[in-house]
Amino acid sequence: MCPKITIEYEQERRCHILDAAAWCFARKGYQATTIDAVAMQAGLSKGAVYVYFSSKEALLLEVVEYQQTRIAEKLARVLPEKGAALEKLEAYAAAYFSMLGEGKAGECSDLKVAVQLWAELAKNEKTVAALQRDYSYWRTTLAGLIREGITQGEFAHHLDPDMTAMSLLAAIDGFIWQSLWLGEDFNWQAAHDALMALIRDGLVKRR
Amino acid sequence: MCPKITIEYEQERRCHILDAAAWCFARKGYQATTIDAVAMQAGLSKGAVYVYFSSKEALLLEVVEYQQTRIAEKLARVLPEKGAALEKLEAYAAAYFSMLGEGKAGECSDLKVAVQLWAELAKNEKTVAALQRDYSYWRTTLAGLIREGITQGEFAHHLDPDMTAMSLLAAIDGFIWQSLWLGEDFNWQAAHDALMALIRDGLVKRR
Amino acid sequence: MCPKITIEYEQERRCHILDAAAWCFARKGYQATTIDAVAMQAGLSKGAVYVYFSSKEALLLEVVEYQQTRIAEKLARVLPEKGAALEKLEAYAAAYFSMLGEGKAGECSDLKVAVQLWAELAKNEKTVAALQRDYSYWRTTLAGLIREGITQGEFAHHLDPDMTAMSLLAAIDGFIWQSLWLGEDFNWQAAHDALMALIRDGLVKRR
Amino acid sequence: MCPKITIEYEQERRCHILDAAAWCFARKGYQATTIDAVAMQAGLSKGAVYVYFSSKEALLLEVVEYQQTRIAEKLARVLPEKGAALEKLEAYAAAYFSMLGEGKAGECSDLKVAVQLWAELAKNEKTVAALQRDYSYWRTTLAGLIREGITQGEFAHHLDPDMTAMSLLAAIDGFIWQSLWLGEDFNWQAAHDALMALIRDGLVKRR
DNA sequence: GATGAATGAGGTTTCATTCAT
DNA sequence: GATGAATGAAACCTCATTCAT
Numbered sequence: 001m002c003p004k005i006t007i008e009y010e011q012e013r014r015c016h017i018l019d020a021a022a023w024c025f026a027r028k029g030y031q032a033t034t035i036d037a038v039a040m041q042a043g044l045s046k047g048a049v050y051v052y053f054s055s056k057e058a059l060l061l062e063v064v065e066y067q068q069t070r071i072a073e074k075l076a077r078v079l080p081e082k083g084a085a086l087e088k089l090e091a092y093a094a095a096y097f098s099m100l101g102e103g104k105a106g107e108c109s110d111l112k113v114a115v116q117l118w119a120e121l122a123k124n125e126k127t128v129a130a131l132q133r134d135y136s137y138w139r140t141t142l143a144g145l146i147r148e149g150i151t152q153g154e155f156a157h158h159l160d161p162d163m164t165a166m167s168l169l170a171a172i173d174g175f176i177w178q179s180l181w182l183g184e185d186f187n188w189q190a191a192h193d194a195l196m197a198l199i200r201d202g203l204v205k206r207r
Numbered sequence: 208m209c210p211k212i213t214i215e216y217e218q219e220r221r222c223h224i225l226d227a228a229a230w231c232f233a234r235k236g237y238q239a240t241t242i243d244a245v246a247m248q249a250g251l252s253k254g255a256v257y258v259y260f261s262s263k264e265a266l267l268l269e270v271v272e273y274q275q276t277r278i279a280e281k282l283a284r285v286l287p288e289k290g291a292a293l294e295k296l297e298a299y300a301a302a303y304f305s306m307l308g309e310g311k312a313g314e315c316s317d318l319k320v321a322v323q324l325w326a327e328l329a330k331n332e333k334t335v336a337a338l339q340r341d342y343s344y345w346r347t348t349l350a351g352l353i354r355e356g357i358t359q360g361e362f363a364h365h366l367d368p369d370m371t372a373m374s375l376l377a378a379i380d381g382f383i384w385q386s387l388w389l390g391e392d393f394n395w396q397a398a399h400d401a402l403m404a405l406i407r408d409g410l411v412k413r414r
Numbered sequence: 415m416c417p418k419i420t421i422e423y424e425q426e427r428r429c430h431i432l433d434a435a436a437w438c439f440a441r442k443g444y445q446a447t448t449i450d451a452v453a454m455q456a457g458l459s460k461g462a463v464y465v466y467f468s469s470k471e472a473l474l475l476e477v478v479e480y481q482q483t484r485i486a487e488k489l490a491r492v493l494p495e496k497g498a499a500l501e502k503l504e505a506y507a508a509a510y511f512s513m514l515g516e517g518k519a520g521e522c523s524d525l526k527v528a529v530q531l532w533a534e535l536a537k538n539e540k541t542v543a544a545l546q547r548d549y550s551y552w553r554t555t556l557a558g559l560i561r562e563g564i565t566q567g568e569f570a571h572h573l574d575p576d577m578t579a580m581s582l583l584a585a586i587d588g589f590i591w592q593s594l595w596l597g598e599d600f601n602w603q604a605a606h607d608a609l610m611a612l613i614r615d616g617l618v619k620r621r
Numbered sequence: 622m623c624p625k626i627t628i629e630y631e632q633e634r635r636c637h638i639l640d641a642a643a644w645c646f647a648r649k650g651y652q653a654t655t656i657d658a659v660a661m662q663a664g665l666s667k668g669a670v671y672v673y674f675s676s677k678e679a680l681l682l683e684v685v686e687y688q689q690t691r692i693a694e695k696l697a698r699v700l701p702e703k704g705a706a707l708e709k710l711e712a713y714a715a716a717y718f719s720m721l722g723e724g725k726a727g728e729c730s731d732l733k734v735a736v737q738l739w740a741e742l743a744k745n746e747k748t749v750a751a752l753q754r755d756y757s758y759w760r761t762t763l764a765g766l767i768r769e770g771i772t773q774g775e776f777a778h779h780l781d782p783d784m785t786a787m788s789l790l791a792a793i794d795g796f797i798w799q800s801l802w803l804g805e806d807f808n809w810q811a812a813h814d815a816l817m818a819l820i821r822d823g824l825v826k827r828r
Numbered sequence: 829g830a831t832g833a834a835t836g837a838g839g840t841t842t843c844a845t846t847c848a849t
Numbered sequence: 850g851a852t853g854a855a856t857g858a859a860a861c862c863t864c865a866t867t868c869a870t
Binding site: 028029031032086089115116117118119120122123128131132135146149153154155156157158159160163164166167169170171172173174175177178180181182187190191193194195197198199200201202203204205206 | 235236238239293296322323324325326327329330335338339342353356360361362363364365366367370371373374376377378379380381382384385387388389394397398400401402404405406407408409410411412413
C-alpha cells in the first residue's frame with residue numbers, strides 16, 4: 001500500500017540537488033543560473049527539481065543554509081581545545097584559512113560559493129535574516145574567545161571584544177573577495193600570515 | 208539651424224543617468240535592475256538611456272568607473288599630509304570611514320553601491336580588470352605608507368607591507384558588507400575604532 | 415515515468431510550425447512576420463516555437479530547406495521518363511507549371527512562398543549558399559536534357575546548354591513574380607503555352 | 622519677405638535623398654534600412670528626411686517611381702528606330718542587358734535596386750499598382766513590337782503577342798535575381814546571347 | 829529649413845513554472 | 850515520482866517619428 005520513498009532517499013535527493021545548485025550558483029551567480037542548468041548538473045530533469053524545491057528562491061535559501069551548516073560542522077570539528085586564547089584563535093584561523101585555500105586557485109570552495117550569493121542575499125529579507133544569524137553566531141564565538149583572553153590578562157583590556165571579532169570576520173570576508181578577483185595571484189598562506197601578524201602585535205613597533 | 212547640444216549638457220545628462228543607474232544597482236543589484244527602472248529614476252524614457260549608453264553592460268561599466276573616480280577624488284582631497292606614518296594612516300582611515308558612514312543608516316553611499324555590484328563584476332573580464340587596477344592602486348598607496356613607517360622605525364619590521372595593506376583593505380570591504388546586512392545595527396564609528404585599535408597594537412597585551 | 419515524446423511526434427510538430435511559418439512568410443515576408451504570428455498560426459504560444467527552433471533565422475533556414483525538399487520531391491515523382499528530349503522537357507515544364515498554378519489565384523503555393531523569401535535570402539550567406547545549390551541542381555538537370563537533345567540532333571547545336579537552362583529557369587522565376595503582382599489576372603496556362611511555344615520554335619517564322 | 626527656397630533647390634534635395642535611399646534599400650533591403658542610414662548616406666540629419674518625405678513608406682514609394690522613371694528614360698533614348706521587328710527587339714534587348722551588366726559584378730545598378738524591393742512592394746497596394754502599371758507599359762510596348770513582326774510576316778503567327786512579351790520580361794526579371802545570387806559568377810553577356818538565341822529560333826533544330 | 833534628443837511601441841528571446849502523461 | 854513540452858511574463862534593444870530650438 002505504501003510505495004512511499006524512504007525519508008533517507010528523499011534527503012539524499014535533496015542534498016544531491018543542493019550540491020548541483022551550489023556548484024552552479026558559485027560559477028554563474030544566482031540570477032544567471034537556470035533551473036535547467038541545476039537539473040542538468042544534478043543529472044535530473046527540470047521537473048524533478050520542483051518535486052523537491054518549490055521555487056528557485058527556495059532553492060537559494062536552502063543552499064545558503066546547507067552551506068552554512070557544512071562550514072560550521074567543519075570548523076566545529078577542529079576547534080574545541082584548551083589552552084591560551086591566542087592559541088585557540090590561531091587554531092580557528094588556521095582551520096578557516098586552510099578551508100579557504102583548499103580548492104585549486106580557480107576552484108570554488110564552499111565559502112566562495114557563499115560569497116557569490118551575497119549580493120543576492122542582501123536583497124531578500126529571509127536570507128538577510130539567515131546571514132545575520134550566521135554572523136551573530138561567529139561573532140559571539142570569536143568575541144567569547146577574545147573576552148576570555150582579556151580576562152586572563154592575555155589580550156589588551158582596551159579592546160572591544162564584539163567589534164574586534166567583527167573586524168576579524170570582515171578581514172576574512174574581504175580576503176574571499178580579493179581571492180575571487182585576483183584569482184591565481186592571491187596567496188592564502190600569505191594572507192593568513194599577514195593577518196595573524198597584524199592581529200597579534202599590531203603595526204606599531206614594540207619597545 | 209543648429210540645436211546641437213553642448214558637450215557640457217551631454218556630460219550632465221550622462222552623469223544624471225549614471226546616478227540613476229547607481230541608485231538602482233545599489234538597491235536591486237545589476238541583474239534585477241531593468242533599463243526601464245533606470246530611465247524612470249532618471250525621469251526619462253527607456254529610449255533616452257540608449258542615446259547615451261549603448262547597452263546595459265556599458266552602463267554598468269561606466270557606473271563602476273564613475274564611482275571609482277568619485278571615491279578616489281574624495282580621498283585624494285583629504286590625504287596629502289606630512290608627519291608620522293601612523294598619523295597618515297589614521298587620517299586615511301578616518302576619511303574613508305567617514306565616507307562610509309556618511310549616508311543615513313539605510314542609505315546607499317557610493318561605496319555601498321560598488322559593493323552591490325561586486326558579484327556581477329567578478330564575472331566580467333573587463334570589470335575584473337578595472338577592479339584589479341583599483342585594488343592595485345590602493346594596495347600600492349597603503350603599502351607605501353606602511354613601508355615608510357617601517358623604514359622610519361615606527362612600524363614593526365617583521366610586517367609584509369603589501370599583504371598588510373591587503374589585510375586592511377579586506378577588513379574595510381568586509382565592513383561594507385556587514386553594514387549592508389546589519390543595516391541600522393552597524394556602527395561605523397565603533398568599527399573604525401575597533402579596527403584602528405587592533406591595527407595599532409594588536410591583540411596581545413603589551414608589557 | 416517517461417513522457418518523452420517520440421521522434422515522430424517531434425517531427426510532426428516541427429513540420430506543423432514550419433507550415434505555419436511558411437504561411438506567414440509568404441503573406442507578410444520574413445521581416446514583417448513576428449514569432450507571435452507564427453505561433454498563433456500554429457496554434458501554439460510564442461515559447462513553443464523556441465522549443466523547436468533556436469531563433470527566427472533558424473526557422474527561416476529550415477523553411478527554405480523544407481520547401482526546396484518538397485518541391486524537388488514533387489517534381490522527382492513526375493519526370494523520370496524516356497523518349498525525345500523535347501517531350502521530357504515538356505513533361506517537366508507541365509509538372510512545374512501545374513504546381514505553380516495549382517493554388518487558387520490568391521493562394522500561396524509552395525513556390526510562391528519561396529519567392530517571397532528571396533529578397534531576405536539574398537542577404538544571408540547561408541541561405542545564398544542553399545539557393546545556389548538548389549539553382550545548380552536544376553540548371554544541371556535541365557542542361558543535361560538540352561545537351562542530350564543536341565547530341566541526338568533534336569535541338570539546335572548552336573545552343574549553350576547551361577545558359578539556355580538558366581534562361582528557362584529565369585523565365586519561370588519571372589512568371590512567379592508576375593503572378594504575385596498580377597494576382598487573379600495572371601493565367602498560368604497561358605504563360606505555360608507561350609513559354610513552350612517560344613522555346614520550341616522561337617519568334618522567327620520558319621519557312 | 623520670401624526666403625522661400627526655390628523649387629529647383631527642393632527638387633534637388635529630394636533627388637539627393639532618393640538616391641541615398643535607393644542606395645541603402647538596394648544594399649540592405651527596405652526593412653533593414655533605417656532612416657538614420659538614409660540620412661547619413663545623404664549627408665543630412667534624420668529630421669531633414671522628414672522635411673521632404675512624410676514617412677519611410679512614402680520614401681519607398683517615391684524611390685520606386687523615381688527608379689521606374691529613370692529606367693524608362695534611359696531606354697526611351699535608345700529604342701526609337703525603324704526597320705525589321707527583330708532588329709528593334711534586339712536593340713531593346715541590347716540596351717536593357719547593357720544597363721543590367723553595366724555596374725561592376727558586385728555593384729547595384731538601378732535595376733537591381735528595384736528587385737531588392739519587390740518582396741516589399743508585393744505587400745503594398747499602392748506599390749503593387751505602380752508595378753502593375755510599369756509592367757503594363759513594357760508588356761504593351763513589347764507586345765506591340767511582336768504584333769508588328771507577326772503582321773509583317775517576320776514572326777510566327779501562332780504566337781500570342783501579349784504572353785510572349787510577358788515571357789521575355791519574366792526571363793529578364795529572373796536573370797536579375799540570378800545575378801544577385803550568383804554574384805561575380807553571373808555573366809550578363811552570356812545570358813543575353815543565350816536568351817536571344819533561344820528567342821530567335823527556339824530549341825528545335827531547323828531543317 | 830535643419831537638427832538630433834527624446835519617445836515609446838513593438839520585436840526577439842529567455843526562463844521559471846505548470847501539468848498531462 | 851519523474852519527465853519535458855508548453856506557457857507567458859518580462860527583459861533588452863531598435864527605430865520611425867516628433868518637436869523644441
